Amino acid sequence: LTSWGAYLPGGPPLGDLVRRILRLVPDLPRLRISSIDSIEADDALMQAIATEPRLMPHLHLSLQAGDDLILKRMKRRHLRDDAIRFCEEARALRADMTFGADIIAGFPTETEAMFENSLRLVDECGLTWLHVFPYSPRPGTPAARMPQVAAKTIRGRAARLRAAGEAAVEQHLDAQAGQRHIVLTEGPRIGRTEQFTEVAFGADQPEGALIEVEIAGHDGRRLIARPGS
Known part of the structure; x- marks a missing residue:
């Protein structure tokens, strides 16, 4: 979603669109943004997060992994520190912000240490809603030609990520009592x-x-x- 505007004259950022919608539709009570690439979050979007109460405090992030080498092999544009920094900045602007994220378990060449980096990202980013995907090769893709992780290992890592996600949801739900x-x-x-x-x-x-x-x-x-x- 954050790539919106890249091919329009002047390349307007997503934040401009968000603020324009809210300005031109004053009766719109809520605007919720779907999946975004945190590295592309622009200043106007961050300003909207800070100042627009009708912009909902929930963002779903396309993180995919929490290890820098795996992110590079996925050809992602962000590093783990970029993701952590974005979450810290967004939550500093909006204290009630929650995050969801997509994370892939068992991407080719992923070692146990690399996986642990992804697992720790749940706490380091303060993620609540996880979409966990066990990696499966697609014929003809560069990843399919890389050394593959054993299927049993992939299933185990996906289960550990889901367990971390369930614990994060439980913590979030517990905190809402009386609110x-x-x-x-x-x-x-x-x-x-x-x-x-x-x-x-x-x-x-x-x-x-x-x-x-x-x-x-x-x-x-x-x-x-x-x-x-």
């Missing part, structure tokens, strides 16, 4: 907070509405709205 959130309802009994966390309602709600609720707790996967809140 109040503005929830966008996506169905009669389900909605999402500003940070993209699912919330379950005990009674039907109008779909597409913004409802302020107090969080009573969670069921391990989603938050539970306090009845009558």
Whole structure:
């Protein structure tokens, strides 16, 4: 998404688009950005994160790995320190910011030490929502010609990443008890907070509405709205 504007006259950055949408559509209550490449985050986007309350405090990052050599072999443009720095800067601008990320387990040539760098990135970036992908070769790609990691090892590493992700979600959900959130309802009994966390309602709600609720707790996967809140 951060590559938007690269082929337009003047090469306007994504941040300009975000601020323009919010300025031209004053009745838009929420704007949520999908997957971005953190290395391409521009000054206007960071300014929007800091100053636009209608821009939701949730970003999904296309990280893929947390080891510099693996990132280079993936032909990614960022290094692990770039990812950590971006998360620190974004959270300094918006304290309630949460992050999701894509991470691949078992990319060719990945050693145990390289994998550990990816695993540590969950804590070092403060990631909450992980999309974990076990690597599988695609014929004709450069990665398919590299030395492959054993399938059993890939499955084990993916499981460890998912476990780290589940622990991060649990920690996030625990911290929401007693907090109040503005929830966008996506169905009669389900909605999402500003940070993209699912919330379950005990009674039907109008779909597409913004409802302020107090969080009573969670069921391990989603938050539970306090009845009558």
